[in-house]
Amino acid sequence: MAKQKKQPRPKAETPKGFRDYFGHEVAERQEMLSKIAEVYQRYGYDALESSAVETVEALGKFLPDVDRPNEGVFAWQEDDDQTWLALRYDLTAPLARVYAQHRNDLPTPYRRYAMGPVWRNEKPGPGRFRQFYQCDADTVGTASMAADAEICAMLADTLETVGIPRGDYIVRVNNRKVLNGVLESMKIDEAGTRDAVLRTIDKFDKVGEAGVRELLGKGRLDASGAYIDGVGLSDAQAEPVLKFLTSRAGTVEETLANLREAVGDSNMGAEGIAELVEIAALLDAQGYGEDRITIDPSVVRGLGYYTGPVFEAELTFEITDEKGRPRQFGSVAGGGRYDDLVKRFTGQEVPATGISIGVDRLLAALRAKGRIGGTARGPVLVTVMDRDRMADYQTMAAELRNAGIRAEVYLGNPKNFGNQLKYADRRDSPLAIIEGGDEKDRGVVTVKDLVLGKALAENIQSNEEWKEQPAQEEIQRGDLVSYVAKKLGQ
Missing domain, CATH: 3.30.930.10 (Bira Bifunctional Protein; Domain 2)
Structure with missing residues (x-):
């Protein structure tokens, strides 16, 4: 029995003349x-x-x-x-x-x-x-x-x-x-000739007065050197169009x-x-x-x-x-x-x-004109420090959303915190919310200003400078929504 040929996978590409919008x-x-x-x-x-x-x-x-x-x-x-x-x-x-x-x-x-x-x-x-x-x-x-x-x-x-x-x-x-x-007024009766004149008029922006004059007459050489036949009008017939x-x-x-x-x-x-x-x-x-x-x-x-x-x-x-x-x-x-x-x-x-x-x-x-095209601001990212406390993180995100603030909880593997910040960077998130077990016990959260942090990182030379940089702040848990709204100018 002949072995059945494997069906090729479809190509992941848009058809010609179409595109995706993100x-x-x-x-x-x-x-x-x-x-x-x-x-x-x-x-x-x-x-x-x-x-x-x-x-x-x-x-x-x-x-x-x-x-x-x-x-x-x-x-x-x-x-x-x-x-x-x-x-x-x-x-x-x-x-x-x-x-x-x-x-x-x-x-x-x-x-x-x-x-x-x-x-x-x-x-x-x-x-x-x-x-x-x-x-x-x-x-x-x-x-x-x-x-x-x-x-x-x-x-x-x-x-x-x-x-x-x-x-x-x-x-x-x-x-x-x-x-x-x-x-x-040109007294052209043939429909085909009228259509040819109309098509020639439509080229005025591209070829100018001289080009239209040639195309209404015997014809002209285009930019590529090819000869384009003209409509065949006399100079007197073409004059009203010009x-x-x-x-x-x-x-x-x-x-x-x-x-x-x-x-x-x-x-x-x-x-x-x-x-x-x-x-x-x-x-x-x-x-x-x-x-x-x-x-x-x-x-x-x-x-x-x-x-x-x-x-x-x-x-x-x-x-x-x-x-x-x-x-x-x-x-x-x-x-x-x-x-x-x-x-x-x-x-x-x-x-x-x-x-x-x-x-x-x-x-x-x-x-x-530079009127649009800047990077769109992504959602505030609520990071996950303890996957058993997902309900707490979802509660924070819900509070922010209810206040009209775009927010999401990190849903990938939370084991590597650096990956969460890389994800926030790819999402263009302005802020990251951090609440580990210690913060939970003390009733506080840490808000990391990712935009400011990125700007400061370019000029920081030492670990001491990094520790002193003001890109993150510890606030009371109950102040989360008002603090984030103020930071975002909402």
Whole structure:
């Protein structure tokens, strides 16, 4: 009888494009999301937690740069009725389904915010994961530009609340109708050519005016030396696009005047400019100047479903890349108006506008600014000197917890006290509580300040100095909670 092959052990590794998040990372994210939620609630938005799984049909064909609905998502087919299901790729498509399903029970307009992970089945890369967090706020059911202005104001307030000061960010606003008006004035009828022009416009930040001019024409050599075919427009056809992309001026009034020239006699373009004028006036009335929110025609987002104003929050401070070169941090949030998304379910146009914050990018920005990223303080450690007195140690920990102090009892092998202190060091514990038999008889405990002890240890030269160092103190057992609270500043 042949010997059965041993089943290989599974590899202990995360799949490509996924990662694990540990204590301080989770705590930092939760703290930031809590601050964002406070701002959203202040503006009257209610929380919504929708299903992580949707039907592929409900998600639709709105994933950027993807043609087929089940391409780019993690999808599977149900055995019973052959329905295709998928993990949500953003938080906006599920909102459209929720509103269509529950619209008779929801207020109009409906303001909601949502926070949670989303999944995209795309090629991972440096800093690009297949699972990441988003934080959205949307208003469904009103065509008023006041809703778009409110979203921009709320985004500015959110950035400042989480620790991005004024001067380190700018919220840029544009309007897809203006861009569509430019395309209308170019008199391009072929859908394929229009799409090619849109893709080229989207590269403006990377290749600049000269690069876009080449790509709209015959083509250009990229940085690698490869030749990229152009759209094939004449210089005259390309001119409105270039006027549009370079129309930003020193003031909003000058920018709008340049945009009017770019759209020519297009009614749609004029409508988009009028909406930008209204948004600018509403923001000015609330005290949001051009140093915080500005009209910027170079913002081109959401070739899939944005139908009106579009927004982007960009961080303007410099960081150094992996090669030590300075560069701007870039975009951390984006959004806009999408008046056709709910219509897929209801057959009726339902206006909507919203914003999505890239949580991981914003956290990375805060770390780059030194706003977060310090070592998180671990729990106070109650050491175990006598395993038969575990109840006494658990009582101490319970008293500390009941006072709102994070605490734990050492649950490893207590035989080697040095190992307990090594464990405390790995846990970043600020204090260690010590009660041996002698301390128990005298009604005292010893509190060891591990942070101070670590700092003093670097400068102590002799045993005499070590004995005199003030990193630990004997206190009355009944004073434990008040003493620890004072030491921790609670």
